[in-house]
Amino acid sequence: MTTGKDDKALRRRLARRLIVVQEEQRLRWSRELHDDLGQILASIALELHIVRADSHEMDTRLARAAMLIDQLSARVHDAAWSLRPADLDRLGLRASVEDLASVLCGQLGIPCEMDLEALSSPLPAEIALTLYRIAQEALTNIGKHAAPSRVSVTAHVQDDRLRLAIEDDGSGFDGTAEPGPGHLGLAGMKERLALVGGKLSIETAGGKGTTLYADVPLTG
Structure with missing residues (x-):
């Protein structure tokens, strides 16, 4: 037969375990965002920054696309940090x-x-x-x-x-x-x-x- 004290201790253990599981998930998502998606975005940005087209209009569009990729990379970094900061x-x-x-x-x-x-x-x-x-x-x-x-x-x-x-x-x-x-x-x-x-x-x-x-x- 369990007592109220036993029930409270069990609830606390379960709550602590839930937090551990949540933080493990955040760490995994953070690494996936930072290491996988972040690396892909960095590669795309690099390609866009070095490629040059034959027309001024196309150069302008490529520059705008590179800027958007840079902004998206920054947001991915911020999202990864908020989930579980590597630092x-x-x-x-x-x-x-x-x-x-x-x-x-x-x-x-x-x-x-x-x-x-x-x-x-x-x-x-x-x-x-x-x-x-x-x-x-x-x-x-x-x-x-x-x-x-x-x-x-x-x-x-x-x-x-x-x-x-x-x-x-x-x-x-x-x-x-x-x-x-x-x-x-x-x-x-x-x-x-x-x-x-x-x-x-x-x-x-x-x-x-x-x-x-x-x-x-x-x-x-």
Whole structure:
């Protein structure tokens, strides 16, 4: 006979297994997009860039086709990155989160303050991936909904716990209200952090900006 505690532990194991399977699929799709489709597009672009026709009109059309292929290649690269960034495994969590923040702030044309030295030390793969996904979701939400003039992304270690903090001075929202369409990802972030023994907390108010804290344990 199972107890409520046993049922909760089973649900947690199943949820963690589901995340592992999802990330394995994302990694496979990312590699296929980047290595296979990306290589084909690069080859086509190279051919288009070096071929020359006998007429100005045809040259113009070829140049336009090469430009479109280049744009498509960039989108394939971005899609592969969003599925599972190769740099997360190759360069580590710090560089990957710095890249996320730099890209967002570059797109918005705003300053980005970063202090992520605490992410330089090796972390268990599950925790590193969880923190990456939290940063990805939080920064995406900022880009879509906050309209900030600055963003801050920091990480610090205290009492055997690592805290990732993502702050913006944008529109904020009512943290006591039911999540709207722009904040449905918060529940997913909380659940994902809970699976690695972590906790999500948010400080926000309408017109006052938002600070998101993701705390994870550094010991078992």
